Amino acid sequence: MAYYISLYISLAIFAIGLIYKIATWFFxxxxxxxxxxxxxxxxxxxxxxxxxxxxxxxxxxxxxxxFLDVILQRKVLHEDxxxxxxxxxxxxxxxxxxxxHALDKFITSAIFTDYLPTLNPFLFLRDFFGALxxxxxxxxxxxxxxxxxxxxxxxxxDIYAIILLAIIMASGILLEGTKIGSYSVYKQMVxxxxxxxxxxxxxxxxxxxxxxxxxxxxxxKKPFDTELLEEGSEVHEMxxxxxxxxxxxAFVGYSVAFASRGVALSLDRTGIHTLLWYIHFLAxxxxxxxxxxxxxxxxxxxxxxxxxxxxxxxxxxESANIATRQALELDACTHCGQxxxxxxxxxxxxxxxxxxxxxxxxxxxxxxxxxxxxxxxxGLKLILVxxxxxxxxxxxxxVCPAGINLEELWFNMRExxxxxxxxxxxxxxxxxxxxxxxxxxxxxxxxxxxxxLAREAIAAExxxxxxxxxxxxxxxxxxxxxxxxxxxxxxxxxxxxxxxxTCTNVCPVVANYENxxxxxxxxxxxxxxxxxxxxxxxxxxxxxxxxxxxxxQCQEQCPQGVxxxxxxxELKNLAIRNVYNLC
Amino acid sequence: xxxxxxxxxxxxLGCTIPARLPQYESSSRSVLGKLGVELVNIKEFxxxxxxxxxxxxxxxVLSSARNLALAERESLNILVLCKxxxxxxxxxxxxxxxxxxxxxxxxxxxxxxGLTYEGDIExxxxxxxxxxxxxxxxxxxxxxxxYTKLKIAAHYGCHALRPKEILQFDDPVNPTLFDNxxxxxxxESIDWQARLDCCGAPLFGTNDDLSMDLTEKKLxxxxxxxxxxxxxxxxxxxxxxxxxxxMLNKERGGNHLLPAILxxxxxxxxxxxxxxxxxxxxxxIDITSVEKYLSI
Numbered sequence: 001m002a003y004y005i006s007l008y009i010s011l012a013i014f015a016i017g018l019i020y021k022i023a024t025w026f027f028x029x030x031x032x033x034x035x036x037x038x039x040x041x042x043x044x045x046x047x048x049x050x051x052x053x054x055x056x057x058x059x060x061x062x063x064x065x066x067f068l069d070v071i072l073q074r075k076v077l078h079e080d081x082x083x084x085x086x087x088x089x090x091x092x093x094x095x096x097x098x099x100x101h102a103l104d105k106f107i108t109s110a111i112f113t114d115y116l117p118t119l120n121p122f123l124f125l126r127d128f129f130g131a132l133x134x135x136x137x138x139x140x141x142x143x144x145x146x147x148x149x150x151x152x153x154x155x156x157x158d159i160y161a162i163i164l165l166a167i168i169m170a171s172g173i174l175l176e177g178t179k180i181g182s183y184s185v186y187k188q189m190v191x192x193x194x195x196x197x198x199x200x201x202x203x204x205x206x207x208x209x210x211x212x213x214x215x216x217x218x219x220x221k222k223p224f225d226t227e228l229l230e231e232g233s234e235v236h237e238m239x240x241x242x243x244x245x246x247x248x249x250a251f252v253g254y255s256v257a258f259a260s261r262g263v264a265l266s267l268d269r270t271g272i273h274t275l276l277w278y279i280h281f282l283a284x285x286x287x288x289x290x291x292x293x294x295x296x297x298x299x300x301x302x303x304x305x306x307x308x309x310x311x312x313x314x315x316x317x318e319s320a321n322i323a324t325r326q327a328l329e330l331d332a333c334t335h336c337g338q339x340x341x342x343x344x345x346x347x348x349x350x351x352x353x354x355x356x357x358x359x360x361x362x363x364x365x366x367x368x369x370x371x372x373x374x375x376x377x378x379g380l381k382l383i384l385v386x387x388x389x390x391x392x393x394x395x396x397x398x399v400c401p402a403g404i405n406l407e408e409l410w411f412n413m414r415e416x417x418x419x420x421x422x423x424x425x426x427x428x429x430x431x432x433x434x435x436x437x438x439x440x441x442x443x444x445x446x447x448x449x450x451x452x453l454a455r456e457a458i459a460a461e462x463x464x465x466x467x468x469x470x471x472x473x474x475x476x477x478x479x480x481x482x483x484x485x486x487x488x489x490x491x492x493x494x495x496x497x498x499x500x501x502t503c504t505n506v507c508p509v510v511a512n513y514e515n516x517x518x519x520x521x522x523x524x525x526x527x528x529x530x531x532x533x534x535x536x537x538x539x540x541x542x543x544x545x546x547x548x549x550x551x552x553q554c555q556e557q558c559p560q561g562v563x564x565x566x567x568x569x570e571l572k573n574l575a576i577r578n579v580y581n582l583c
Numbered sequence: 584x585x586x587x588x589x590x591x592x593x594x595x596l597g598c599t600i601p602a603r604l605p606q607y608e609s610s611s612r613s614v615l616g617k618l619g620v621e622l623v624n625i626k627e628f629x630x631x632x633x634x635x636x637x638x639x640x641x642x643x644v645l646s647s648a649r650n651l652a653l654a655e656r657e658s659l660n661i662l663v664l665c666k667x668x669x670x671x672x673x674x675x676x677x678x679x680x681x682x683x684x685x686x687x688x689x690x691x692x693x694x695x696x697g698l699t700y701e702g703d704i705e706x707x708x709x710x711x712x713x714x715x716x717x718x719x720x721x722x723x724x725x726x727x728x729x730y731t732k733l734k735i736a737a738h739y740g741c742h743a744l745r746p747k748e749i750l751q752f753d754d755p756v757n758p759t760l761f762d763n764x765x766x767x768x769x770x771e772s773i774d775w776q777a778r779l780d781c782c783g784a785p786l787f788g789t790n791d792d793l794s795m796d797l798t799e800k801k802l803x804x805x806x807x808x809x810x811x812x813x814x815x816x817x818x819x820x821x822x823x824x825x826x827x828x829x830m831l832n833k834e835r836g837g838n839h840l841l842p843a844i845l846x847x848x849x850x851x852x853x854x855x856x857x858x859x860x861x862x863x864x865x866x867x868i869d870i871t872s873v874e875k876y877l878s879i
Contacts, residue, residue, distance in 0.1 A: 104860040106615070108625060298798070342626075343629070344598050344629045344630040344631045345629065345646065346629065347630075347646055347649050348627055348630075348635065348639070348642040348645060348646055350692045350695070351639060351641050351645050352642055381661060383658065391598040391634055392598070392602065393597075393598030393599070393601065393602050393630070394602040395598075405661075425638070426637075426638050427788075428633055428637065428787075428789045428790065429637035429789065430633065430634040430637070430667075430785055430788070430819075431633070431634045431788075432787075432788030432789050433634070433787055433819070434603075434788070435783065435785045436788030436789075436794075437787075437788075437826060437827070439791075442699050451790075498654065500773075506782055508781055509797075512793060512797065515792075546637075546790075547783045547793060549781045549783070549797065550636070550742075550785050551741040551745065551747035551781040551785075552741060552744075552746050553741075553745065556745040556746050556747065556755050565746075569640065570640065571638050572637045572638075573639055573640050576637070576638055577639075
């Protein structure tokens with residue numbers, strides 16, 4: 001009764017959760033474009049897209065991807081064979097357990113008319129699959145908690161997933177083990193299935209089961225005499241053997257029974273196997289009910305993401321469908337950390353402690369933004385910084401075992417966050433090169449906006465530049481800024497500058513303008529001089545430092561050996577540090 | 584055969600080439616293979632650090648130094664295709680050598696992954712390897728289809744040339760290395776005023792007008808000087824001179840069309856490597872007609 005009530009409750013929660021989750025794929029917005037696409041359009045485009053794909057040659061791609069990437073997990077194998085084995089053991093054997101054991105009434109009985117869970121090969125296979133899952137879980141624990149790959153983060157959801165799986169497996173095995181040793185279970189089986197009338201026969205059978213099946217009986221002790229056992233064997237052959245293979249075939253459960261044989265009788269009296277049975281099915285049902293909201297949802301979403309991405313691309317697919325796919329992709333992440341381990345800039349997390357640099361964590365932040373859970377300005381700014389510190393190398397996307405187009409997610413989310421008008425200086429670095437190449441897909445105003453905002457922030461730094469003061473009042477030099485310069489080699493050479501203007505004269509940026517000071521503010525030699533005088537505003541407030549092409553002409557040709565380009569680099573570093581306090 | 588044993592490098596591709604310029608990788612691999620240079624792939628290589636220089640010096644050096652440490656672990660010198668990557672790795676090696684406190688700090692971070700960088704390896708650009716390790720004479724011997732009447736404007740690229748004290752690539756005022764490599768293919772390497780100027784790439788995406796101004800000047804000067812093609816050997820320069828040139832022509836109109844060819848593509852054709860391997864069709868501005876200049 002309790003079994004069916006909890007089963008139906010968990011099924012209902014699962015169904016509601018599933019419907020809710022699927023609905024979110026059609027209304028959550030992951031990009032600037034998606035904000036203007038109504039849900040109805042997304043639903044109709046998705047249906048149209050699915051139908052036209054199924055009735056085209058692309059269906060062959062789908063079949064191929066289903067076998068190679070979904071079933072055989074080719075992408076995981078390619079990156080890391082240990083992880084592949086771990087995952088194949090857990091998911092492969094667990095699926096087999098699910099079909100053969102949990103759903104035996106529907107699947108196994110239908111295929112094998114003589115199916116009985118107590119008969120081989122099913123008795124053996126159940127334990128065999130269970131053992132494989134346990135090996136897999138141990139490997140997963142080893143990888144996450146002992147091996148500790150660099151920058152691999154473990155979040156509560158990962159721990160929950162491992163714990164839930166471990167509870168299901170452990171309770172199942174302990175249940176089986178206690179049942180093997182249990183005298184009450186044995187008696188129940190005799191009452192239900194065996195046709196025994198005489199006390200002697202029962203005694204013989206019990207002796208046989210104690211000796212051969214691991215049953216622990218209260219009044220019988222080994223060794224038994226041969227005659228009794230022979231009789232027991234005969235009774236067994238007649239009454240039991242047809243429906244029950246030897247318990248040793250259930251080798252994991254049998255080992256538990258063997259190990260606990262000393263306390264089996266007292267355990268049996270407490271009715272422990274009933275308790276374990278409750279734990280076992282309740283753990284399964286909790287897992288089922290919670291599945292759409294947990295990491296296990298990837299069982300459904302990762303295959304969908306892999307399939308969708310195999311037949312979709314940015315140019316050929318409707319933007320409504322890309323919006324839907326991206327919302328789905330947020331659910332497809334398993335937090336396996338593969339992206340982070342191959343991230344091109346992952347290592348800088350050691351220097352700039354912003355968790356959003358790491359792709360596996362960035363996607364968690366995106367989930368929070370998209371579902372409206374992240375509204376704090378500081379948090380959003382941090383996510384923008386982390387999302388901006390990306391070279392768009394595409395490796396995260398190439399290695400994602402769930403096939404998520406991560407790079408496109410980052411790109412779109414950056415644009416969404418840019419619309420919040422935060423000043424973000426990393427847009428003024430070569431990291432923006434890719435954004436420039438992709439600008440045709442960004443509205444012109446949206447493209448310029450973050451760049452203009454960063455420029456405004458520079459201008460705001462400098463009161464002196466704003467006021468166009470002609471004569472500077474003499475002030476004490478800002479020793480702080482001079483002191484902060486000097487991260488790289490010989491930057492303090494700015495002290496040697498005698499303002500000969502060679503740097504400015506050879507600068508291709510200066511040469512590009514008729515009236516360079518109007519556009520660039522201070523010119524290179526003036527900046528060197530400003531740093532020398534410790535005039536902070538003039539050093540930071542010039543566009544020149546951000547418009548430097550880093551061609552090193554100035555540095556190469558300086559007669560005094562001033563590392564002009566290096567000084568400009570460091571001023572940029574300091575400006576960024578001042579605004580964001582990054583490090 | 585002793586020379587050949589030394590010609591073994593860890594190939595550093597960086598971020599841009601695998602994602603946006605696969606033809607640079609495939610053409611370089613085939614050319615180097617034909618010239619007896621062995622390449623080793625190190626999967627763990629990461630960002631060279633170049634795009635992070637504006638943002639955080641130590642993050643840039645850390646990123647770079649991790650690559651150096653990975654190659655050093657395999658006792659391999661590094662061959663870099665991209666000049667910005669080359670410049671950054673060389674700078675990082677320089678900083679790590681000259682600033683003991685920085686070396687200590689960076690190595691302490693790398694140690695968490697079991698890595699360390701002592702400065703025992705060399706960092707070389709593709710062109711340096713071709714010029715110094717393989718040698719112009721050997722290249723000439725292997726060429727079966729030299730070009731005739733082809734005028735090439737060799738674009739050196741700032742981040743390999745300057746500052747010389749760190750990069751040691753060639754004379755920063757009057758370099759000849761690239762011109763000699765171009766000549767080896769039978770093509771003429773023209774003299775042009777803007778040959779050492781910046782292509783504009785470092786500012787693309789941050790100040791497109793300025794970036795395109797620089798590109799436009801460079802292209803105009805090369806064209807005026809009679810070049811049929813620009814030749815480059817850097818991921819950023821090439822995308823700027825190819826993809827961005829296309830965008831520039833679309834935005835500004837005018838008549839600047841001067842196709843850019845990657846040096847291994849140019850050399851590859853004269854070594855009789857097929858155009859598919861060299862990825863000629865993958866350039867944004869059509870360069871397939873360069874094959875007409877090959878003598879059969």
